[in-house]
Amino acid sequence: MDIAKVIVDVPASSIDQTFDYRIPEKYQAIIAPGMRVIVPFGPRKIMGFVVSIVSHSEFSKLKNIEQVLDMTPVLTEELLELGKWLANHTMSLSITALQAMLPQVLKSKYDKEIVKLTNEPLEEELEMLFAGRDVITFDEFEQSNISYYQLQKAIHAGDVLIDYIVKSKITKKYITMVQPVREAYLLEEAYVELPHQAKKQKEMLAFFIQHPEPVEMKKLLAILKTTRSTLKALEDKNLLKTYKEEIYRNPYDDESIQRTVALPLTDEQQDAIQPINEAILYDKHDVFLLHGVTGSGKTEVYLQAIQQVLELGKEAIVLVPEISLTPQMVNRFKGRFGSKVAVMHSALSAGEKFDEWRRIHQKEVSVVVGARSAVFAPFENLGIIIIDEEHETTYKQEDQPRYHARDVAIHRGENHHCPVILGSATPTLESYARATKDVYKLATLSKRTNNMPMPNVEIVDMRQELHAGNRSMFSRTLKEKMEDCIKKEQQIVLLLNRRGYSTFVMCRDCGHVKECPHCDIALTYHKNTNRLKCHYCSYEEMVPVECPECNSDLIRYFGTGTQRVEESLTELIPQARVLRMDVDTTRKKGSHERILREFSNHKADILLGTQMIAKGLDFGNVTLVGVLTADSMLHLPDFRSSEKTFQLLTQVSGRAGRHELTGEVIVQTYTPEHYSIQLASEYNFNDFYKKEMGMRKKFHYPPYYYLVLITVSHENKVKVVQTTQKIVQLISNKLNNTSMVLGPTPSPIPRIKDRYRYQCMIKYRNEPHLRQYLHKIVDLFSEETRKDELFISIDMQPYHLM
Ligand SMILES: Nc1ncnc2c1ncn2[C@@H]1O[C@H](COP(=O)(O)OP(=O)(O)OP(=O)(O)O)[C@@H](O)[C@H]1O
Numbered sequence: 001m002d003i004a005k006v007i008v009d010v011p012a013s014s015i016d017q018t019f020d021y022r023i024p025e026k027y028q029a030i031i032a033p034g035m036r037v038i039v040p041f042g043p044r045k046i047m048g049f050v051v052s053i054v055s056h057s058e059f060s061k062l063k064n065i066e067q068v069l070d071m072t073p074v075l076t077e078e079l080l081e082l083g084k085w086l087a088n089h090t091m092s093l094s095i096t097a098l099q100a101m102l103p104q105v106l107k108s109k110y111d112k113e114i115v116k117l118t119n120e121p122l123e124e125e126l127e128m129l130f131a132g133r134d135v136i137t138f139d140e141f142e143q144s145n146i147s148y149y150q151l152q153k154a155i156h157a158g159d160v161l162i163d164y165i166v167k168s169k170i171t172k173k174y175i176t177m178v179q180p181v182r183e184a185y186l187l188e189e190a191y192v193e194l195p196h197q198a199k200k201q202k203e204m205l206a207f208f209i210q211h212p213e214p215v216e217m218k219k220l221l222a223i224l225k226t227t228r229s230t231l232k233a234l235e236d237k238n239l240l241k242t243y244k245e246e247i248y249r250n251p252y253d254d255e256s257i258q259r260t261v262a263l264p265l266t267d268e269q270q271d272a273i274q275p276i277n278e279a280i281l282y283d284k285h286d287v288f289l290l291h292g293v294t295g296s297g298k299t300e301v302y303l304q305a306i307q308q309v310l311e312l313g314k315e316a317i318v319l320v321p322e323i324s325l326t327p328q329m330v331n332r333f334k335g336r337f338g339s340k341v342a343v344m345h346s347a348l349s350a351g352e353k354f355d356e357w358r359r360i361h362q363k364e365v366s367v368v369v370g371a372r373s374a375v376f377a378p379f380e381n382l383g384i385i386i387i388d389e390e391h392e393t394t395y396k397q398e399d400q401p402r403y404h405a406r407d408v409a410i411h412r413g414e415n416h417h418c419p420v421i422l423g424s425a426t427p428t429l430e431s432y433a434r435a436t437k438d439v440y441k442l443a444t445l446s447k448r449t450n451n452m453p454m455p456n457v458e459i460v461d462m463r464q465e466l467h468a469g470n471r472s473m474f475s476r477t478l479k480e481k482m483e484d485c486i487k488k489e490q491q492i493v494l495l496l497n498r499r500g501y502s503t504f505v506m507c508r509d510c511g512h513v514k515e516c517p518h519c520d521i522a523l524t525y526h527k528n529t530n531r532l533k534c535h536y537c538s539y540e541e542m543v544p545v546e547c548p549e550c551n552s553d554l555i556r557y558f559g560t561g562t563q564r565v566e567e568s569l570t571e572l573i574p575q576a577r578v579l580r581m582d583v584d585t586t587r588k589k590g591s592h593e594r595i596l597r598e599f600s601n602h603k604a605d606i607l608l609g610t611q612m613i614a615k616g617l618d619f620g621n622v623t624l625v626g627v628l629t630a631d632s633m634l635h636l637p638d639f640r641s642s643e644k645t646f647q648l649l650t651q652v653s654g655r656a657g658r659h660e661l662t663g664e665v666i667v668q669t670y671t672p673e674h675y676s677i678q679l680a681s682e683y684n685f686n687d688f689y690k691k692e693m694g695m696r697k698k699f700h701y702p703p704y705y706y707l708v709l710i711t712v713s714h715e716n717k718v719k720v721v722q723t724t725q726k727i728v729q730l731i732s733n734k735l736n737n738t739s740m741v742l743g744p745t746p747s748p749i750p751r752i753k754d755r756y757r758y759q760c761m762i763k764y765r766n767e768p769h770l771r772q773y774l775h776k777i778v779d780l781f782s783e784e785t786r787k788d789e790l791f792i793s794i795d796m797q798p799y800h801l802m
Pocket residue numbers: 263264265266269292293294295296297298299300425449450616618654
């Protein structure tokens with residue numbers, strides 16, 4: 001068994017291709033599938049993953065593995081299999097799929113060090129290598145004669161640990177602990193024998209006679225108001241000992257979180273959880289769709305299901321959309337399960353992320369709460385996977401591998417024979433359709449836990465406001481209600497539905513709009529710098545003083561950015577204290593939390609923001625929710641725009657009146673008659689579902705049809721059109737006659753960074769060999785994609801149609 005099959009890090013198309021390498025003697029005892037290695041490839045040395053170890057190769061002249069990067073596999077057997085499936089499912093390279101499962105630190109090249117964790121002497125050779133130090137570089141080890149096997153043994157025994165040198169603000173990662181090495185009566189004897197003058201030493205012994213548990217050295221010295229020398233003296237007498245313990249860069253202060261206990265479930269919750277608990281108990285894979293109105297206690301159902309999973313000694317993954325991963329959310333899980341919970345959040349530093357990942361890898365936690373990529377948590381005994389707000393499109397990754405976390409979760413659920421829970425107040429049509437066909441099991445929570453009614457929604461027609469002479473972006477009703485609310489010392493959430501909006505500069509005389517010279521899209525106006533920026537290529541320029549087309553000086557900016565809304569708001573209601581939450585004000589780490597904390601402490605009357613305020617917030621004092629422009633995304637070239645509008649309105653309405661106070665919602669719109677707005681205002685999911693399903697059926701969209709979006713880009717427009725044309729032809733010949741191929745058409749943004757973009761769309765119901773066809777087609781162009789910068793992207797089940 002001295003040959004390793006390795007997936008190497010080369011961006012070549014052929015998927016599932018492994019290369020054989022010989023394992024040098026020194027690595028034979030330690031190497032295992034799932035470890036990363038460095039191998040020679042052509043003239044270069046590159047990284048790869050060992051996927052299996054075999055005794056025979058078809059090839060005769062094999063090169064040697066150059067270096068083994070891990071002493072314990074970073075990918076489990078299950079994740080290796082998942083990677084293979086993922087690459088095929090998303091039409092991406094195996095190497096890309098495997099790397100997507102690992103934290104950043106393991107993807108880039110970081111220097112390693114070996115940390116000694118014990119104060120006991122190590123095995124002789126290793127002990128000599130450390131030579132009294134706590135930390136040595138990995139290089140030093142590699143230059144020594146010590147075998148990898150010896151090192152691996154010390155790692156497994158917990159005596160040493162391999163760490164990556166990541167720059168992190170928190171540098172202190174190890175603490176020194178003190179512990180008595182003698183039994184209490186021996187400490188007492190020693191106490192009596194100590195001379196009078198050794199007062200401090202006596203105090204320290206007295207402390208340990210009372211508290212024989214290990215204590216952090218720093219704390220001990222602080223409590224006893226003494227120094228290291230006292231401790232040293234007792235160490236020398238062999239009464240106490242010190243050792244190091246690793247502390248994790250834990251960004252959450254677990255101790256300050258208030259612990260909670262399971263609430264007695266309502267009847268509806270009870271009915272929902274019962275079949276889930278059964279699936280957990282009998283190792284049964286089922287997908288449950290938990291359709292529960294906002295505030296109906298879905299989270300409590302998750303928590304109690306996880307409780308059951310933990311009692312069986314298994315593990316749980318909870319996925320939450322990135323922007324809902326607030327401290328409020330995290331605390332609900334930490335409050336119930338304490339330090340058993342790891343959090344995977346993109347705002348963590350690389351070092352913090354790695355620490356959280358390692359806590360999972362080393363089985364120190366059994367629950368992970370995280371955004372999309374947490375679905376790859378390296379648990380080996382999963383008992384449940386939960387996806388909260390399953391309708392969120394951020395669960396689809398927009399670059400390679402273009403996976404949907406829901407598909408990955410279900411695949412892992414099958415592997416582990418465990419249930420998958422999809423929860424939402426507004427499930428996707430895809431999931432709901434599956435539930436009505438019994439592919440998923442449906443559980444419904446129709447009432448809020450406090451039995452409060454859903455807040456009343458009033459639709460305001462902004463066209464009539466205009467006719468009545470009100471040109472501001474706030475209707476008269478909304479203004480009155482806001483003033484009233486502030487008077488009563490209650491709070492307001494204002495949503496500016498900004499998708500599809502931007503602030504652009506237009507000439508009032510000739511209508512000229514300033515566009516990016518490299519991308520076919522309007523430049524966005526940034527007020528604080530008075531510059532125009534492109535959001536696709538970061539091109540920027542000064543705002544022109546006159547129109548480049550007609551030289552008029554009537555050049556003005558249009559659109560409604562949150563910043564502008566804030567300004568008009570403070571003009572309209574000067575006494576209002578406004579907090580703004582959008583991408584600009586939350587860029588800094590921790591600012592998101594700060595804004596929410598201030599709002600929750602009633603430091604402001606109004607929380608004004610974009611989509612990110614619509615989800616998960618639970619503030620008892622919020623009684624009014626205003627939506628400024630409900631229809632702003634209805635007109636986007638996206639077949640999901642009605643669904644997204646319905647979801648957003650329902651979610652944001654759910655922020656009002658969650659506790660004792662009743663809430664109300666004002667929705668401003670220019671298209672009050674649109675069914676997504678009407679039905680959202682009635683909380684009528686069922687009718688919306690029926691109506692929208694009718695539309696999808698008529699226009700051949702999901703869930704009736706599956707989609708594939710193929711985008712071709714190149715600097716030469718003719719080449720782009722021709723290539724897309726050819727792809728359309730090739731694929732049309734292969735598909736059956738219930739499938740459709742649309743295109744070629746220019747992409748909604750026809751040029752980005754000077755590259756032209758064309759696309760075609762495949763709609764199909766049943767094409768079992770589609771992926772094979774697509775692979776073949778992509779292979780046909782592989783020369784051009786490699787040499788001529790032709791780019792072909794394939795998005796299976798696209799969410800982003802731009
Ligand atoms: N069985 C219960 N008895 C009493 N209170 C409960 C119960 N279950 C949940 N709650 C409380 O009801 C409130 C709403 O619950 P929760 O936030 O879990 O709802 P949700 O369905 O997840 O809402 P959203 O979709 O709006 O986030 C919370 O304050 C929660 O503590």
